[in-house]
Amino acid sequence: MASFPLVSATGMLGSGYRAESLDKAIELGARMIGCDAGSTDPGPGPLATGTCMFSKAAVKRDTEIMLSRAVRAKIPLVIGSSGTSGSDAGLLWMLDIVREIAREEGLRFRLAAIHSEVAKETVREHLRQGRARALPPSPALTQADIDAALHIVAMMGVEPIQEAIGQGAQVVVAGRSSDTSLFAALPLLEGFAPAVVWHMAKILECGAAAVAHRLAPDSMMAVVREDAFDVFPLRPDYRCTPQSVASHTLYENADPFDLKEPSGTLDTREARYEAISETAVRVSGSRFTAAPEYTVKLEGVRQGGYSTILMGGVRDPFILAGLDDWLKQLDDAIRVRIGATVGNRPYEIVTRVYGRDGVMGALEPQPTVAGHEVFILWDVISETQELSHAIASSVSHLAVHNPIPKWHGLISGVAFPYSPPEIDRGPVYEFHLNHVLVPETPVSLFRTQFEEV
Amino acid sequence: MATIADLAVLVRSKNAGAFWLTIDVMFDDPEHYRRVKDSERINRAAIAHMYRREPKDIIVVNHDAALAIKISFPRPQSSGSKLDSDVYGGQQYAPLLSLEIPD
Numbered sequence: 001m002a003s004f005p006l007v008s009a010t011g012m013l014g015s016g017y018r019a020e021s022l023d024k025a026i027e028l029g030a031r032m033i034g035c036d037a038g039s040t041d042p043g044p045g046p047l048a049t050g051t052c053m054f055s056k057a058a059v060k061r062d063t064e065i066m067l068s069r070a071v072r073a074k075i076p077l078v079i080g081s082s083g084t085s086g087s088d089a090g091l092l093w094m095l096d097i098v099r100e101i102a103r104e105e106g107l108r109f110r111l112a113a114i115h116s117e118v119a120k121e122t123v124r125e126h127l128r129q130g131r132a133r134a135l136p137p138s139p140a141l142t143q144a145d146i147d148a149a150l151h152i153v154a155m156m157g158v159e160p161i162q163e164a165i166g167q168g169a170q171v172v173v174a175g176r177s178s179d180t181s182l183f184a185a186l187p188l189l190e191g192f193a194p195a196v197v198w199h200m201a202k203i204l205e206c207g208a209a210a211v212a213h214r215l216a217p218d219s220m221m222a223v224v225r226e227d228a229f230d231v232f233p234l235r236p237d238y239r240c241t242p243q244s245v246a247s248h249t250l251y252e253n254a255d256p257f258d259l260k261e262p263s264g265t266l267d268t269r270e271a272r273y274e275a276i277s278e279t280a281v282r283v284s285g286s287r288f289t290a291a292p293e294y295t296v297k298l299e300g301v302r303q304g305g306y307s308t309i310l311m312g313g314v315r316d317p318f319i320l321a322g323l324d325d326w327l328k329q330l331d332d333a334i335r336v337r338i339g340a341t342v343g344n345r346p347y348e349i350v351t352r353v354y355g356r357d358g359v360m361g362a363l364e365p366q367p368t369v370a371g372h373e374v375f376i377l378w379d380v381i382s383e384t385q386e387l388s389h390a391i392a393s394s395v396s397h398l399a400v401h402n403p404i405p406k407w408h409g410l411i412s413g414v415a416f417p418y419s420p421p422e423i424d425r426g427p428v429y430e431f432h433l434n435h436v437l438v439p440e441t442p443v444s445l446f447r448t449q450f451e452e453v
Numbered sequence: 454m455a456t457i458a459d460l461a462v463l464v465r466s467k468n469a470g471a472f473w474l475t476i477d478v479m480f481d482d483p484e485h486y487r488r489v490k491d492s493e494r495i496n497r498a499a500i501a502h503m504y505r506r507e508p509k510d511i512i513v514v515n516h517d518a519a520l521a522i523k524i525s526f527p528r529p530q531s532s533g534s535k536l537d538s539d540v541y542g543g544q545q546y547a548p549l550l551s552l553e554i555p556d
């Protein structure tokens with residue numbers, strides 16, 4: 001057991017990287033190519049709708065380079081969190097791209113597709129058996145949460161990927177997987193120390209994000225050794241520094257010292273980061289503690305009505321000076337008018353005032369208007385699109401003519417940039433699961449299909 | 454007196470999953486990092502006050518190897534839900550920039 005070199009093609013499949021970088025990694029002996037394709041960063045939309053945050057053209061270009069290199073070099077390719085969300089729709093979309101490239105280039109390989117979408121009944125069964133846990137800050141999982149879900153995915157650890165490789169897959173296209181597990185699966189299988197492997201995986205999962213000055217997304221390489229790993233970029237003008245690599249444990253984590261994985265926690269408090277060349281850093285000294293129970297994180301979305309939005313601007317200094325009162329008066333007028341027209345059907349209007357607290361909302365320490373204009377975004381949400389639209393058309397009319405004490409007579413107080421001002425935005429989605437399951441086995445929530453491409 | 458904006462090379466906010474927000478205050482000069490860390494101006498009570506949160510919900514971590522201070526707390530609403538106005542959580546760091554650090 002000497003070393004295990006591997007490469008992360010880019011931080012997010014579809015965001016791009018240079019083909020030369022991947023070629024260099026192969027030349028340097030990379031024994032697998034990995035790439036994360038998912039994130040919850042773009043919000044609940046991708047999981048709710050099954051759509052990828054990047055275009056097919058962007059994902060196909062990035063996949064083509066990895067697939068052709070991996071097949072030619074006879075090394076595994078592991079793609080995690082297919083189609084952004086890792087849902088079945090995202091996975092099938094990704095598989096079609098992989099098959100299309102294989103067909104166009106005459107590539108042949110054994111393909112494993114790992115499904116991570118979980119049936120509601122499976123989640124209910126775990127809940128009944130006391131195998132569901134809430135993560136902070138969320139309350140305990142309920143039957144109602146499960147019933148309301150449009151899609152639920154489970155985030156796989158290394159085991160389903162290891163099993164697929166063990167059964168001869170060269171290309172693994174996985175549903176939702178932790179960013180780290182796709183890079184950790186093979187080195188762990190070869191017996192490298194979990195502390196070294198998980199820390200390496202955390203650094204590699206974002207591609208070249210851990211270099212000192214990243215100009216554009218690119219590949220990143222690591223060499224796992226017995227008690228340390230080395231990490232370095234592949235673009236000649238990039239370099240890793242001890243600080244740039246140490247900093248990457250901060251990225252997208254609430255706590256940089258205790259990094260949670262399905263099988264345990266990586267503790268990086270005592271990690272040492274040492275420059276071993278102009279561009280490479282050696283990392284050692286982290287610890288890994290196995291968890292008392294193996295947990296798999298769930299992600300789920302539900303729908304909460306339909307939205308119609310209105311956008312408008314206000315420039316009148318007298319409206320701006322009393323904006324909060326003016327908006328309160330508008331709310332009251334809307335309530336009366338909607339009560340008289342659509343009756344008691346429930347609705348909600350979310351008003352964001354840009355120029356006051358539109359960006360930060362409840363977190364804004366200075367919710368006051370300081371500039372000479374504001375932009376107002378009204379979001380009308382109700383149980384149907386038609387109702388939201390009907391309410392929004394009353395809101396726009398009431399807002400325009402909402403009076404202020406300064407002016408006597410009918411005013412026109414909102415500048416709408418569009419006609420008609422109402423824009424139907426469709427369903428409103430929300431992430432509503434922040435829970436883990438304790439599965440029977442690390443692979444029991446996942447389903448793998450093999451095919452010869 | 455200097456502000457965080459004067460001393461840091463990068464201040465950024467980001468989602469840490471759909472339910473948490475995290476803010477990184479990063480330095481390249483160890484002196485600047487040490488000065489801000491030792492001032493203890495970035496503490497749970499101050500951050501809670503600034504962001505109108507409860508001190509018990511705030512995590513502050515000093516990361517010596519990264520020359521960085523990390524602040525995390527639960528989002529008031531999950532990313533992209535109806536009351537949220539910053540899906541990526543990327544524009545929530547601005548109030549920290551004017552925090553004053555004594556000489």
